[in-house]
Amino acid sequence: MNAVVPPARDRRQVLYVIVCGSPLAGRVGRLVELAQRDGWDVCLVATPDGAKFVDAPALARLTGHPVRTSYKQPQDPDVLPPADAMVVCPATVNTVNKWAAGITDTLALGLLVEAQGLGVPIVAVPFTNNAMATHPAFRAALDRLREWGVTVLFGDDVYPLHAPGTGERYLHTFPWQLALDALSAPACPTR
Secondary structure, eight states, X not given: OOOOOOOOTTSOOXXXXXXXXXXXXXXXXXXXXXXXXXXXXXXXXXXXXGGGTXXXXXXXXXXXXXXXXXXXOTTSOOOSOOOSEEEEEEEOHHHHHHHHTTOOSSHHHHHHHHHHXXXXXXXXXXXXXXXXXXXXXXXHHHHHHHHTTOEEXXXXXXXXXXXXXXXXXXXXXXXXXXXXXXXXXXXXXXX
């Protein structure tokens, strides 16, 4: 398997950053900036709850693309270029569980399920508290996504889990670069 190599300057590959409903989503601009520095053309897609945490106009200015949150009308053109890779960060327990079950009731989930079918490399970085992280359905969903070729970065070796209600204290230390590093690692599958 080959790594996804950040694009050369003459051809920018497209990275979809998918954010879910978490206070960490409010800081996703950092991931966008890091990806752009690596040469990616970044598009942001938010779950409906993720949209509550992001500054969509600021992110649209930063990326040059509208922030998408819902499915388009069938007759409307696509406003985002096709993705060459995707990063789901922060990924919530809700999104991970629905994704692993094949549920596509949001644009973000629809894109993820479709991307898997197309062989698009995907890195998922869940952000949750230590109580929710122990739920058997969530653990099974993470295992299922890994089995299906998704690169899942999760656990105390990636980012220490926090107690319920304390996550906002640790947002400033989140390792955004790890998601991009995982895209360029040999273990990340390519199309």
